[in-house]
Amino acid sequence: MFAFIVADTLVIATFVVYFARWAAEQHRLTRQAESLQEHLARHEAARSELRRAA
Amino acid sequence: MSLRNRLHAACGLSAIAFVAVAVWMAACIAPTEQSMGDIQRVLYVHVSVAWLGLCGFAVMAVSGVGYLLTRNLRFDHWFQSAGELGWITSGLTLATGSIWAHEAWGTWWEWEPRLTASFVLWLIYCAILLVRGSLDDPHQRARIGGVLGVMGAADLPLVMMATRWFRGMHPVSPQMDPLMRWTLLVNVLAFTALFAWLITERRKQLRFRQSNDDLQRTLIGRMKCSHS
Amino acid sequence: MNKVWWVLQKDLVAEFRSLRVWPSMLLLGVVVAMVFGLQMDLLPQQKQRLVGGMLWLAVFFAGMAAIERSFSAERDDACWDGLRLFPVDLSLVFWSKWICNTIALSALEVVLFPLFFALSHVSLLAHPAELLLVTMLGNLGLSAVGTLVSALATSIGRGGNLLMAVVLPLATPVILAAAEATRMIAEDALNQTFWRWVQLLLAFAVVFVTVGTLLFPAAVED
Amino acid sequence: MTAPQPAIQTVLLSKSFGLRPVLHDLNLTIPAGQCVGLLGVNGAGKTTLLRCLASLTRPTSGSVHWFGEAAADKPQSRRLIGMVGHESRVYPQLSLRENLVFAARMYGVHQPESRADHLLQDVGLAARASAKPREISRGMQQRIALARALVHNPPILLLDEPFAGLDAHGSEWLVRMIDSLRNEGHAVCFTSHDLAVTQQLADVVYELRSSRLEKVRFYGPNLMMRAAA
Numbered sequence: 001m002f003a004f005i006v007a008d009t010l011v012i013a014t015f016v017v018y019f020a021r022w023a024a025e026q027h028r029l030t031r032q033a034e035s036l037q038e039h040l041a042r043h044e045a046a047r048s049e050l051r052r053a054a
Numbered sequence: 055m056s057l058r059n060r061l062h063a064a065c066g067l068s069a070i071a072f073v074a075v076a077v078w079m080a081a082c083i084a085p086t087e088q089s090m091g092d093i094q095r096v097l098y099v100h101v102s103v104a105w106l107g108l109c110g111f112a113v114m115a116v117s118g119v120g121y122l123l124t125r126n127l128r129f130d131h132w133f134q135s136a137g138e139l140g141w142i143t144s145g146l147t148l149a150t151g152s153i154w155a156h157e158a159w160g161t162w163w164e165w166e167p168r169l170t171a172s173f174v175l176w177l178i179y180c181a182i183l184l185v186r187g188s189l190d191d192p193h194q195r196a197r198i199g200g201v202l203g204v205m206g207a208a209d210l211p212l213v214m215m216a217t218r219w220f221r222g223m224h225p226v227s228p229q230m231d232p233l234m235r236w237t238l239l240v241n242v243l244a245f246t247a248l249f250a251w252l253i254t255e256r257r258k259q260l261r262f263r264q265s266n267d268d269l270q271r272t273l274i275g276r277m278k279c280s281h282s
Numbered sequence: 283m284n285k286v287w288w289v290l291q292k293d294l295v296a297e298f299r300s301l302r303v304w305p306s307m308l309l310l311g312v313v314v315a316m317v318f319g320l321q322m323d324l325l326p327q328q329k330q331r332l333v334g335g336m337l338w339l340a341v342f343f344a345g346m347a348a349i350e351r352s353f354s355a356e357r358d359d360a361c362w363d364g365l366r367l368f369p370v371d372l373s374l375v376f377w378s379k380w381i382c383n384t385i386a387l388s389a390l391e392v393v394l395f396p397l398f399f400a401l402s403h404v405s406l407l408a409h410p411a412e413l414l415l416v417t418m419l420g421n422l423g424l425s426a427v428g429t430l431v432s433a434l435a436t437s438i439g440r441g442g443n444l445l446m447a448v449v450l451p452l453a454t455p456v457i458l459a460a461a462e463a464t465r466m467i468a469e470d471a472l473n474q475t476f477w478r479w480v481q482l483l484l485a486f487a488v489v490f491v492t493v494g495t496l497l498f499p500a501a502v503e504d
Numbered sequence: 505m506t507a508p509q510p511a512i513q514t515v516l517l518s519k520s521f522g523l524r525p526v527l528h529d530l531n532l533t534i535p536a537g538q539c540v541g542l543l544g545v546n547g548a549g550k551t552t553l554l555r556c557l558a559s560l561t562r563p564t565s566g567s568v569h570w571f572g573e574a575a576a577d578k579p580q581s582r583r584l585i586g587m588v589g590h591e592s593r594v595y596p597q598l599s600l601r602e603n604l605v606f607a608a609r610m611y612g613v614h615q616p617e618s619r620a621d622h623l624l625q626d627v628g629l630a631a632r633a634s635a636k637p638r639e640i641s642r643g644m645q646q647r648i649a650l651a652r653a654l655v656h657n658p659p660i661l662l663l664d665e666p667f668a669g670l671d672a673h674g675s676e677w678l679v680r681m682i683d684s685l686r687n688e689g690h691a692v693c694f695t696s697h698d699l700a701v702t703q704q705l706a707d708v709v710y711e712l713r714s715s716r717l718e719k720v721r722f723y724g725p726n727l728m729m730r731a732a733a
Binding site: 367 | 579583587593637
Binding site: 122170174175177178181182184185188189194197198200201202204205206208209212213215216217219 | 451455
């Protein structure tokens with residue numbers, strides 16, 4: 001029975017680790033997307049400001 | 055959380071529940087094998103991951119052809135996620151097989167056909183992922199991956215044949231109790247469901263990453279424009 | 283179809299004039315043979331068992347190095363771009379390169395076979411026709427895989443060396459089949475299994491020439 | 505009768521390497537018989553643009569057409585293109601003449617040997633026909649590269665920095681050569697960062713800046729005015 005427990009634990013633990021890495025990456029990407037959107041909006045605003053001044 | 059996300063989460067949870075049932079069946083429901091005893095229970099998970107290792111190749115080959123025909127990076131996201139999970143499952147095949155071999159044959163490793171074949175399979179996965187990891191341009195990565203994926207899939211049956219004729223020791227398909235067959239089937243299906251769910255989630259994530267990259271690229275382009 | 287011949291002729295002439303790939307390939311093969319020879323302090327029967335595998339590994343390593351170099355030579359002076367601009371189907375270029383690399387492997391074997399058989403005290407000429415068949419099929423398969431992967435490696439420039447690591451797992455069936463078949467020839471045991479290995483070699487060559495013909499245009503893009 | 509198709513036309517051509525945008529939505533049209541000069545600092549993407557025009561590099565998005573035909577659709581349509589790159593694209597082991605004969609055969613030129621001799625005469629290398637490419641000077645290498653690109657008399661000629669490394673005499677020769685090709689009706693596109701030569705030779709001059717093309721007008725020697733193309 002011991003071998004069985006080791007084998008199944010190994011398989012499931014690997015999937016869990018994969019999922020955890022997935023979640024970490026997802027978190028990073030979400031934050032990156034937010035900051036990129038913010039950058040883009042700021043850039044857009046600065047440009048329209050310039051255009052109005054001109 | 056949108057409806058779609060909820061649906062995805064529900065799929066994931068049911069896949070996990072399914073796997074739990076499968077493991078429980080393998081541990082408690084399936085009868086103990088007479089000659090080998092409890093060690094034989096390793097087989098349920100081993101066969102499942104071995105099957106998934108092959109599935110990974112099939113997905114890679116199909117999405118590789120898809121990319122080469124359409125040059126759409128969507129296919130490459132399938133390719134990458136199938137490659138990663140295929141690499142993991144074929145690695146697990148080696149690990150669980152090794153555990154089984156240690157108990158049943160008294161050795162961790164034997165240059166036996168199926169073992170050799172899955173080792174070669176794992177090496178091909180390693181090589182493809184390594185090469186792809188060293189490339190920066192997404193289209194170049196997709197093109198190299200596509201060609202290698204098709205080559206690997208074309209090679210697979212030949213590897214199997216060659217190693218099988220070479221020497222034989224691995225049990226092919228022994229007589230089994232019907233309950234054992236059911237347990238095996240449930241295990242294969244459950245792990246396949248988990249695998250499919252992980253692949254689709256990972257693919258979605260890769261697409262997300264690409265849209266971030268596109269955004270970053272437009273941002274870089276705009277900045278270059280306004281500075282000059 | 284004569285375009286295949288023109289490229290092949292160009293490659294052979296260039297190689298014979300500069301001798302930049304073949305001598306180093308032969309040297310590598312001979313060194314491997316020597317190392318194996320030194321290590322093979324075994325009974326004649328054991329040597330007969332081993333010689334096939336050793337031989338084909340030597341052919342594989344020396345041959346792949348040569349194939350890879352013959353492609354990176356195209357990269358010099360950007361000849362590669364010139365080749366890709368010709369108004370011919372690039373699959374034809376695959377065929378030229380494939381035939382050229384098969385010839386290179388055969389040249390290597392002309393040197394290596396006598397060497398290995400002498401080292402292991404196996405008679406070379408017991409089954410010359412079968413030996414020739416196995417060798418040619420093995421060469422055709424190996425050079426098809428090598429050609430396609432080298433083309434990929436060349437197309438990505440630096441970092442391409444890493445790609446050559448893919449060839450060994452992909453070529454396992456040929457190496458295994460050719461080694462086993464050669465062992466059977468050395469042991470004078472030509473049974474049904476031998477012909478199975480020959481079939482496998484044939485299947486491998488056919489599969490990879492097909493794959494190469496279809497994928498080569500995509501493999502050489504930039 | 506419909507208007508003749510332009511020799512080269514790009515539609516929203518974009519190319520990026522990873523995160524770096526190199527070309528952004530370029531619309532470039534070159535009619536037959538026109539000579540276009542491309543200016544730009546190092547790394548502006550001139551070579552990438554030329555490689556896209558020659559179908560050597562696949563654009564990330566957008567398309568290139570040669571005489572109305574999508575580039576790289578059929579291998580046969582590559583016959584329309586002749587290109588001189590940074591490097592000479594001749595094999596160092598073959599003599600100049602052998603290189604030209606090989607190229608002529610691959611292009612399916614009628615009587616490749618006499619075509620090679622004729623070209624060697626044209627570029628003034630007939631005396632060195634049996635020399636190897638590494639044995640001749642940079643200026644001569646540029647000549648053989650041009651001869652190799654012209655072996656099938658292509659209606660479109662792309663030249664990447666053709667004047668780099670040439671002395672005054674050599675560039676004068678090249679200017680004359682390109683000029684006569686243009687007058688014969690070839691479409692020519694070349695990159696350079698030599699303002700004087702570009703101004704002298706090109707009918708239309710573009711500058712590649714921040715991944716976009718800007719039309720350049722000259723007012724007097726080397727005085728430039730830019731406008732979005």
